[in-house]
Amino acid sequence: MKKFSVVIAGGGSTYTPGIVMMLLDNLDRFPLRTLKLYDNDGERQAMLGDALDIVMREKAPDIEFSFTTDPEEAFTDVDFCFAHIRTGKYEMREKDEKIPLKHGVLGQETCGPGGIAYGMRSIGDMIEMIDLMEKYSPDCWMLNYSNPAAIVAEACRVLRPNSKVLNICDMPVGTLRRISHIIDKEPQDLEVRYFGLNHFGWWTSIKDKEGNEYLPAIRDYVAEHGYLTQKEVDTQHTDASWQDTHKKAKDLLAVDPRFLPNTYLKYYLYPDYVVEHSNPDHTRANEVIAGREKTVFSMAKTIIENGTSEGCEFEMGAHATFVVDLARAIAFNTHERMLLIVENNGTIANFDDDAMVEVPCIVGSNGPEPLSQGKIPEFQRALMYQQVTVEKLVVEAYIEGSYQKLWQALTLSKTVPSAKVAKEILDDLIEANKGYWPELH
Ligand SMILES: NC(=O)c1ccc[n+]([C@@H]2O[C@H](COP(=O)([O-])OP(=O)(O)OC[C@H]3O[C@@H](n4cnc5c(N)ncnc54)[C@H](O)[C@@H]3O)[C@@H](O)[C@H]2O)c1
Ligand SMILES: O=P(O)(O)OC[C@H]1O[C@H](O[C@H]2[C@H](O)[C@@H](O)[C@@H](O)O[C@@H]2CO)[C@H](O)[C@@H](O)[C@@H]1O
Numbered sequence: 001m002k003k004f005s006v007v008i009a010g011g012g013s014t015y016t017p018g019i020v021m022m023l024l025d026n027l028d029r030f031p032l033r034t035l036k037l038y039d040n041d042g043e044r045q046a047m048l049g050d051a052l053d054i055v056m057r058e059k060a061p062d063i064e065f066s067f068t069t070d071p072e073e074a075f076t077d078v079d080f081c082f083a084h085i086r087t088g089k090y091e092m093r094e095k096d097e098k099i100p101l102k103h104g105v106l107g108q109e110t111c112g113p114g115g116i117a118y119g120m121r122s123i124g125d126m127i128e129m130i131d132l133m134e135k136y137s138p139d140c141w142m143l144n145y146s147n148p149a150a151i152v153a154e155a156c157r158v159l160r161p162n163s164k165v166l167n168i169c170d171m172p173v174g175t176l177r178r179i180s181h182i183i184d185k186e187p188q189d190l191e192v193r194y195f196g197l198n199h200f201g202w203w204t205s206i207k208d209k210e211g212n213e214y215l216p217a218i219r220d221y222v223a224e225h226g227y228l229t230q231k232e233v234d235t236q237h238t239d240a241s242w243q244d245t246h247k248k249a250k251d252l253l254a255v256d257p258r259f260l261p262n263t264y265l266k267y268y269l270y271p272d273y274v275v276e277h278s279n280p281d282h283t284r285a286n287e288v289i290a291g292r293e294k295t296v297f298s299m300a301k302t303i304i305e306n307g308t309s310e311g312c313e314f315e316m317g318a319h320a321t322f323v324v325d326l327a328r329a330i331a332f333n334t335h336e337r338m339l340l341i342v343e344n345n346g347t348i349a350n351f352d353d354d355a356m357v358e359v360p361c362i363v364g365s366n367g368p369e370p371l372s373q374g375k376i377p378e379f380q381r382a383l384m385y386q387q388v389t390v391e392k393l394v395v396e397a398y399i400e401g402s403y404q405k406l407w408q409a410l411t412l413s414k415t416v417p418s419a420k421v422a423k424e425i426l427d428d429l430i431e432a433n434k435g436y437w438p439e440l441h
């Protein structure tokens, strides 16, 4: 079987060790010859890089492993770039979450004003990285899960329409795993229909390979428990805030009991609830800094001090197998069915052609072929149109350096009550994002 060369961009990410462990576990399905880490923060990356170097020498000495901050070294001779960068790191995530809360508006990493601020930071870095990839490895595919994926995907559509970039989110993957537990199946036994935007969608069908429909049974369960399941799906999601999110899905379902909701809809359908249950001085960023980041980096330190990973193993990001599934689909033309963020072009019959939507696709060597999802109801169509217009305005504001368009984007967001509040938040965000955003005029 052919062996591949992969670079993980955002090598210092808290997810990097989990992805590397997952790659090692999947070498029979996706063999590697080279694995590189690339980050623009050398110090942060070296902490994980030194530890992973030990892991790789112990577990897969035949794979050439390295880490670098040099783009040429990182992107030369690579078949796939797995991208999970966070422009501004947790320091800026904290501001994205806390600034809107100061104005009584929800503070979230990818939704509402926080997501808009993060989008304005991410676009430039993502486009620069795509250009580097194409310069040094013109045939390379970028599998991007850097957030905010909806805005990043729209920016790619507008600014780099012909680039080999696939935008994917693991939320539907994670939720499908919970759903499969509810009906005592495995995710790979199930075939779904789904429509929406990234972090903004609905399942309309969940069938097994024989064609039996499970949606009514799942709906009955979700109406009572949300997506909370007996079996723990992963450690990160034992955090109280995530448990609350999974539970809240029952209130999302109540709004339209025909379809199973993506948990992120809570930020749009119940923003008042989210604000009431937020602590403006302690947000999800603080939880992650004290939780996942601390765990991952202290484990790296221990491995480096011990000179071995024996007795102290990084946890495998089991959910992250979707990355390997996607890479395999392209590399081996497997025609895997996966949810991806793609240009609509009629996939949702009564939605704009030029909207980036999240839908099931068949993925092969030529990339994704979206599967028609037919017409969607007016309620969902209107919500989606409002949100996709926010995302488009952000990208236009970035490209044109337009204060007006960014103000409009914030005003249009369902999470913001008025143009006045939108302007106050925007002015604070501009101040906080100096050096990250283009100048607005
Ligand atoms: N799409 C999904 O479903 C999904 C799931 C999980 C995480 N994510 C995303 O993955 C990313 C990483 O998350 P995290 O919590 O581990 O963050 P993190 O801050 O721990 O890691 C991000 C890394 O990216 C690096 N970085 C920033 N800008 C860069 C650039 N221009 N070039 C190279 N490296 C750069 C940072 O230095 C940092 O080491 C985030 O964007 C997060 O939202 C997406
Ligand atoms: O608040 P965080 O940093 O813990 O998580 C934010 C991310 O949440 C989603 O991804 C989850 C996924 O839903 C779950 O199944 C599990 O596998 O972990 C993932 C990563 O945390 C979301 O899709 C991402 O876009 C967010 O970045």
Ligand SMILES: [Mn+2]
Pocket (backbone or CB within 6 Å): 149, 168, 169, 170, 171, 199
């Ligand atoms: Mn996501």
